[in-house]
Amino acid sequence: MIEVGPEHVVEVLHALGATMVAEKRSEADILVGYEVSPPIDLSSYDAELAAFRKTALVAHLKARRWQAETAGITATIGGEAVRVSTTRGDDRAALHQVCTAISGGLRSDGAVFNFADGVSRGVSNAEMQAVVLAALAHVQACFDLEGTLRAAIEAGILTTKEEIDAASWPADVT
Numbered sequence: 001m002i003e004v005g006p007e008h009v010v011e012v013l014h015a016l017g018a019t020m021v022a023e024k025r026s027e028a029d030i031l032v033g034y035e036v037s038p039p040i041d042l043s044s045y046d047a048e049l050a051a052f053r054k055t056a057l058v059a060h061l062k063a064r065r066w067q068a069e070t071a072g073i074t075a076t077i078g079g080e081a082v083r084v085s086t087t088r089g090d091d092r093a094a095l096h097q098v099c100t101a102i103s104g105g106l107r108s109d110g111a112v113f114n115f116a117d118g119v120s121r122g123v124s125n126a127e128m129q130a131v132v133l134a135a136l137a138h139v140q141a142c143f144d145l146e147g148t149l150r151a152a153i154e155a156g157i158l159t160t161k162e163e164i165d166a167a168s169w170p171a172d173v174t
Contacts, residue, residue, distance in 0.1 A: 057161065072085045072087070075134055075135075086139055094114075
C-alpha cells in the first residue's frame with residue numbers, strides 16, 4: 001500500500017483524473033468529494049502487486065539458497081569432524097581441481113589439503129573424493145530445492161518468506 005500524506009491527496013486525485021464534486025445537503029451541510037471517471041480498474045493493480053510479491057519471494061528464495069549453498073558441510077576425515085567450504089570461487093574450484101587430479105592420477109594418495117579451518121591435513125584419495133562428492137551433492141541439493149520452491153511460488157502455493165525459510169534446506173553432511 002502506498003501512503004500519501006494529507007497535503008498530497010488533492011495532487012494524487014488530480015493525477016488519477018478525479019474531479020471535485022459537491023453535494024449540497026442543506027444550507028449548512030455541503031459534502032465535498034472527488035469522483036474518478038471512468039472508475040479506476042483496480043484489478044490491473046492487483047495483478048501488478050501479485051507479480052511484485054512473486055518477484056520479492058523469488059529474490060528471497062535466491063538469497064536463502066545462496067546462504068545454504070555456501071554454508072559448507074562437515075565431513076569426517078580420519079575420524080575427525082572437519083569443515084569443508086562450499087563457497088563459490090577458489091574454495092569450490094579447489095574441490096573440483098582435487099577431484100580432477102585424483103581422476104587423472106595426478107594426486108598422490110595421502111596428499112595434504114587445506115580445509116575451511118585453515119589446517120592442512122593429509123587425506124587419502126578415497127576420503128578426498130568422498131568429501132568432494134558430499135560437498136558438490138550439498139550444493140546441488142540447494143539448487144534442487146530452489147527449483148522446487150520456485151515452482152511452488154509460481155503456482156501460488158508458496159506465498160510467504162517464512163515458508164521459504166521453513167523448507168528443509170540441506171544441512172551438514174558427516
